[in-house]
Amino acid sequence: MLRLEGIDAFYGDLQALYDVSLEVEQGRVFALVGANAAGKSTTLRVISGLVTPRRGRVVLDGQDLTTVPAHARVDLGVVQVPEGRRLFPFMSVTENLLLGAHTPRARAERDATLKYVYTLFPVLAERRGQLAGSLSGGEQQMCAIGRALMARPRVLMLDEPTLGLAPVLVKRIFDTVRTINADGMTIMLVEQNVRQALTLAQRAAVLESGHLVLHGQGAALLADERLKRAYLGM
Amino acid sequence: MDPARRLGRAQIDVFAQLGVSTILLGGIYALIAVGLTLIFGIMRVVNFAHGEFLMLGMYLGFWAFTLLSMDPWFVLFVSIPLFFGIGVLTYVLVMKGVIHASHNVQIFTTVGLSTALQNTALVLWSGDFHTVRPWHALRPIRMLGTAFNLSQVVAFVIALTLTVLLFAFMRFTHTGRVMRATAQDRDAAILMGIDTDRVYRITFALGIAAVGAAGVLVSPLYAVYPTAGLQFVLLSYVVVVLGGLGDMVGALIGSLIVAAVEVAGSYWFGTAWKEIFYFLLFIGVLVFRPAGLFGQRGAENLGV
Ligand SMILES: Nc1ncnc2c1ncn2[C@@H]1O[C@H](COP(=O)(O)OP(=O)(O)OP(=O)(O)O)[C@@H](O)[C@H]1O
Ligand SMILES: [Mg+2]
Numbered sequence: 248m249l250r251l252e253g254i255d256a257f258y259g260d261l262q263a264l265y266d267v268s269l270e271v272e273q274g275r276v277f278a279l280v281g282a283n284a285a286g287k288s289t290t291l292r293v294i295s296g297l298v299t300p301r302r303g304r305v306v307l308d309g310q311d312l313t314t315v316p317a318h319a320r321v322d323l324g325v326v327q328v329p330e331g332r333r334l335f336p337f338m339s340v341t342e343n344l345l346l347g348a349h350t351p352r353a354r355a356e357r358d359a360t361l362k363y364v365y366t367l368f369p370v371l372a373e374r375r376g377q378l379a380g381s382l383s384g385g386e387q388q389m390c391a392i393g394r395a396l397m398a399r400p401r402v403l404m405l406d407e408p409t410l411g412l413a414p415v416l417v418k419r420i421f422d423t424v425r426t427i428n429a430d431g432m433t434i435m436l437v438e439q440n441v442r443q444a445l446t447l448a449q450r451a452a453v454l455e456s457g458h459l460v461l462h463g464q465g466a467a468l469l470a471d472e473r474l475k476r477a478y479l480g481m
Numbered sequence: 482m483d484p485a486r487r488l489g490r491a492q493i494d495v496f497a498q499l500g501v502s503t504i505l506l507g508g509i510y511a512l513i514a515v516g517l518t519l520i521f522g523i524m525r526v527v528n529f530a531h532g533e534f535l536m537l538g539m540y541l542g543f544w545a546f547t548l549l550s551m552d553p554w555f556v557l558f559v560s561i562p563l564f565f566g567i568g569v570l571t572y573v574l575v576m577k578g579v580i581h582a583s584h585n586v587q588i589f590t591t592v593g594l595s596t597a598l599q600n601t602a603l604v605l606w607s608g609d610f611h612t613v614r615p616w617h618a619l620r621p622i623r624m625l626g627t628a629f630n631l632s633q634v635v636a637f638v639i640a641l642t643l644t645v646l647l648f649a650f651m652r653f654t655h656t657g658r659v660m661r662a663t664a665q666d667r668d669a670a671i672l673m674g675i676d677t678d679r680v681y682r683i684t685f686a687l688g689i690a691a692v693g694a695a696g697v698l699v700s701p702l703y704a705v706y707p708t709a710g711l712q713f714v715l716l717s718y719v720v721v722v723l724g725g726l727g728d729m730v731g732a733l734i735g736s737l738i739v740a741a742v743e744v745a746g747s748y749w750f751g752t753a754w755k756e757i758f759y760f761l762l763f764i765g766v767l768v769f770r771p772a773g774l775f776g777q778r779g780a781e782n783l784g785v
Contacts, residue, residue: 333672335661338661398674
């Protein structure tokens with residue numbers, strides 16, 4: 248459904264991605280793992296259009312997105328929950344969620360989606376009038392996922408959604424990802440919790456210093472000796 | 482009547498007159514400053530040509546009155562869409578290219594625009610002072626022992642109404658919410674599918690429409706000439722810094738403070754002194770409360 252073909256990406260003279268190719272299949276969870284500064288966030292930024300690759304293509308259902316501006320990709324269904332949540336801190340939970348439904352396609356279904364988000368995260372309904380910046384870390388992450396869902400994604404990208412959360416909340420977020428996926432959402436998950444991510448994902452890839460070094464079935468990667476040594480401390 | 486009571490009565494009249502003057506002036510200053518602070522709050526650009534758009538609004542009021550005998554109040558119905566369009570055009574032709582440039586480049590650009598507009602006005606309409614005298618500029622209104630002309634009072638009412646409408650727009654409409662979101666986190670806004678270029682275009686156009694309307698409203702109250710905007714734009718910077726950069730409610734309060742300083746300073750020391758008082762206030766704020774009188778509110782409530 249979503250394909251990267253031979254992506255080279257740069258920040259100034261610094262090359263962050265080298266010839267990265269991968270494919271996210273419809274209805275599946277794809278996990279992208281790797282150490283700090285491996286280029287995981289850059290990969291998502293390339294897909295969202297915040298970083299323009301110097302070489303290569305981003306293709307969604309056969310449509311080349313390379314020349315589509317970032318904001319227009321959201322209307323095509325490419326939606327990202329960025330690293331660090333990036334909520335609008337001085338707006339209420341409700342305002343943040345409503346901002347998620349900005350594109351005409353999303354706005355048409357706004358009320359129904361809002362109901363879905365509140366069912367998924369009842370705590371957001373309780374805190375609807377509170378400023379997003381004053382939520383706890385876990386609530387902020389839920390709000391960020393809720394806001395992205397409001398955009399009616401066809402593929403939802405999550406950049407380290409469990410970063411800095413207590414174990415019980417990490418489990419809560421992984422459960423949510425599983426639920427959303429079971430409801431039919433295609434998901435691309437960037438994670439540092441390698442074991443949990445690979446258990447959840449049908450397909451996965453490992454980035455190392457901008458190179459895609461491994462990719463395959465999630466379970467198969469989990470059993471890979473190199474990966475075990477590098478990321479699971481075994 | 483015994484002399485002591487007469488004196489007391491006169492004192493009350495003076496304070497009533499000064500108080501009402503402050504409020505009337507403050508409302509108009511608010512409409513001028515709110516466009517400046519809106520553009521700064523959302524786009525992070527200081528528009529040094531803001532006063533020149535005010536000047537263009539004044540000329541529109543003057544020419545409509547002189548050529549078509551059109552009352553400035555009615556000119557507003559034309560000026561608001563017209564200046565919105567001028568704002569869009571200025572954004573697309575000038576601002577768009579520098580919105581992501583360094584502050585220095587932006588300053589050179591808007592100062593250049595300011596000079597260009599002043600000189601265009603000078604070439605087209607000469608440096609002569611013009612006045613607009615509709616019937617309401619000559620119609621005194623007496624209340625609480627004070628006297629004003631109807632132009633001042635109505636200009637205040639309209640300015641305040643437009644300012645409040647702009648607040649409400651920012652606060653309660655989807656577009657207003659989108660503008661605030663863009664100010665708070667531009668990349669996150671893009672990830673929500675928001676076309677930030679369109680947001681900046683609308684922001685700039687709204688700011689220009691507001692200051693253009695203010696220009697039309699003040700055309701019966703002040704002389705119209707190519708650099709007429711300067712006297713207002715200086716005080717708008719004071720207002721905006723006082724209120725906290727980008728804070729619209731702060732701008733309203735800042736306008737009242739600046740108006741009070743001007744009115745009291747002019748009364749006790751003479752009109753020539755009023756700018757000295759603004760700038761003493763300005764310097765005082767920069768030294769003691771550089772984030773504005775209300776602390777960091779401006780940075781927090783960007784554009785609200
Ligand atoms: N805005 C930027 N400007 C310059 N260099 C950047 C920028 N963002 C990232 N980089 C560099 O690009 C490389 C890849 O960064 P990226 O953020 O994609 O890594 P990551 O895998 O997401 O890391 P993390 O796990 O820390 O989030 C790093 O070397 C980083 O320093
Ligand atoms: Mg990252």
